[in-house]
Amino acid sequence: xxxxxxxxxxxxxxxxxWRTYLDVNRMLTYQMExxxxxxxxxxxxxxxxxxxxxxxxxxxxxxxxxxxxLQSKSRLSHQITRMENAGLVRRENCESDRRGLFAVLTEQxxxxxxxxxxxxxxxxxxxxxxxxxxxxxxxxRESLGPVAEHLRGHRGKI
Amino acid sequence: xxxxxxxxxxxxxxxxxWRTYLDVNRMLTYQMExxxxxxxxxxxxxxxxxxxxxxxxxxxxxxxxxxxxLQSKSRLSHQITRMENAGLVRRENCESDRRGLFAVLTEQxxxxxxxxxxxxxxxxxxxxxxxxxxxxxxxxRESLGPVAEHLRGHRGKI
DNA sequence: CTCACTTGGTTCAGAATTCAACTTCTTAGG
DNA sequence: CCTAAGAAGTTGAATTCTGAACCAAGTGAG
Numbered sequence: 001x002x003x004x005x006x007x008x009x010x011x012x013x014x015x016x017x018w019r020t021y022l023d024v025n026r027m028l029t030y031q032m033e034x035x036x037x038x039x040x041x042x043x044x045x046x047x048x049x050x051x052x053x054x055x056x057x058x059x060x061x062x063x064x065x066x067x068x069x070l071q072s073k074s075r076l077s078h079q080i081t082r083m084e085n086a087g088l089v090r091r092e093n094c095e096s097d098r099r100g101l102f103a104v105l106t107e108q109x110x111x112x113x114x115x116x117x118x119x120x121x122x123x124x125x126x127x128x129x130x131x132x133x134x135x136x137x138x139x140x141r142e143s144l145g146p147v148a149e150h151l152r153g154h155r156g157k158i
Numbered sequence: 159x160x161x162x163x164x165x166x167x168x169x170x171x172x173x174x175x176w177r178t179y180l181d182v183n184r185m186l187t188y189q190m191e192x193x194x195x196x197x198x199x200x201x202x203x204x205x206x207x208x209x210x211x212x213x214x215x216x217x218x219x220x221x222x223x224x225x226x227x228l229q230s231k232s233r234l235s236h237q238i239t240r241m242e243n244a245g246l247v248r249r250e251n252c253e254s255d256r257r258g259l260f261a262v263l264t265e266q267x268x269x270x271x272x273x274x275x276x277x278x279x280x281x282x283x284x285x286x287x288x289x290x291x292x293x294x295x296x297x298x299r300e301s302l303g304p305v306a307e308h309l310r311g312h313r314g315k316i
Numbered sequence: 317c318t319c320a321c322t323t324g325g326t327t328c329a330g331a332a333t334t335c336a337a338c339t340t341c342t343t344a345g346g
Numbered sequence: 347c348c349t350a351a352g353a354a355g356t357t358g359a360a361t362t363c364t365g366a367a368c369c370a371a372g373t374g375a376g
Contacts, residue, residue: 007276014287017299021286024302025183026228027309063324070184075363077326082362099324099371118165128179129172131308136301141175143294144182150289151185202332221354233333235356240332257341257354322373333362342353 028127035123039116045083053113058105065103088112186285193281197274203241211271216263223261246270
């Protein structure tokens with residue numbers, strides 16, 4: 001009794017698209033990281049700074065931040081500890097739920113953001129945005145949007 | 159004397175495209191990793207297996223493999239050691255350059271590839287390829303190709 | 317009320333990654 | 347030749363990440 005169905009391999013075009021996507025992905029991450037390095041930040045640090053700086057009162061609950069950045073609670077906890085030591089954020093108790101903690105952007109964290117953001121944007125432009133026509137960009141949004149939706153609804157499920 | 163030029167911030171559309179791209183990136187990586195987990199492989203393992211299995215004689219020089227996967231020599235060395243312990247690859251001396259080493263796919267490595275690949279392809283389809291129309295896919299190839307080119311030419315430079 | 321269950325977060329141990337030596341071999345210049 | 351510079355890999359220590367165990371605080375059914 002054969003329950004296996006024949007594998008639906010990728011066509012050449014599909015294969016090519018997928019690999020290109022992966023390549024861009026990997027190289028872009030690498031390049032962003034390199035471009036942040038002079039400021040002593042990692043991609044991860046930066047992402048957290050962005051999240052915090054865009055939140056009301058520049059603060060977020062640990063678990064929300066973990067969810068937003070798709071990190072485990074454990075990893076985020078370590079990460080925030082490091083950033084706390086670097087003076088970028090601090091932890092603050094949550095009144096309404098005494099189990100909870102906020103990660104809060106410090107003055108220095110805000111200042112860092114303001115200093116680094118322009119360079120980061122320039123980097124994003126140089127290595128991505130400015131290499132795409134505005135139509136290409138629109139297409140990208142439209143086609144990747146549903147993929148993002150799909151993945152969001154998936155969270156760990158098979 | 160003001161040498162700063164005004165920051166060319168991202169427009170809403172650009173911002174949205176960029177964030178969508180980042181989100182898909184992160185969630186997709188996460189999902190691929192999850193889907194490989196039952197087979198005891200990481201994305202990294204899999205990528206190396208793919209590279210080796212597509213190479214002549216199922217072997218690659220360590221440095222070429224490092225370059226192909228954008229890892230440091232050190233990291234690759236550790237990685238190969240682990241995979242060697244798992245029986246997936248072995249190291250072999252290089253005749254022509256006695257400093258050099260090949261990473262070679264073992265029988266077991268090949269078998270693992272054959273077993274896992276169909277599931278991996280299915281995963282790629284489910285979470286990416288099949289969510290895009292063939293036009294969207296073609297557009298993606300066309301617009302991301304030059305980005306990949308640009309990044310390839312960049313390798314660490316600012 | 318209270319006992320089980322969930323949630324929010326940390327901690328610890330083990331695994332992976334980085335970074336800076338270090339070894340060996342190759343190559344090019346004089 | 348011989349030597350200095352560079353390339354191929356490895357190693358080890360320090361850092362980061364993962365996963366499970368844990369604690370403390372909220373939730374809710376009986």
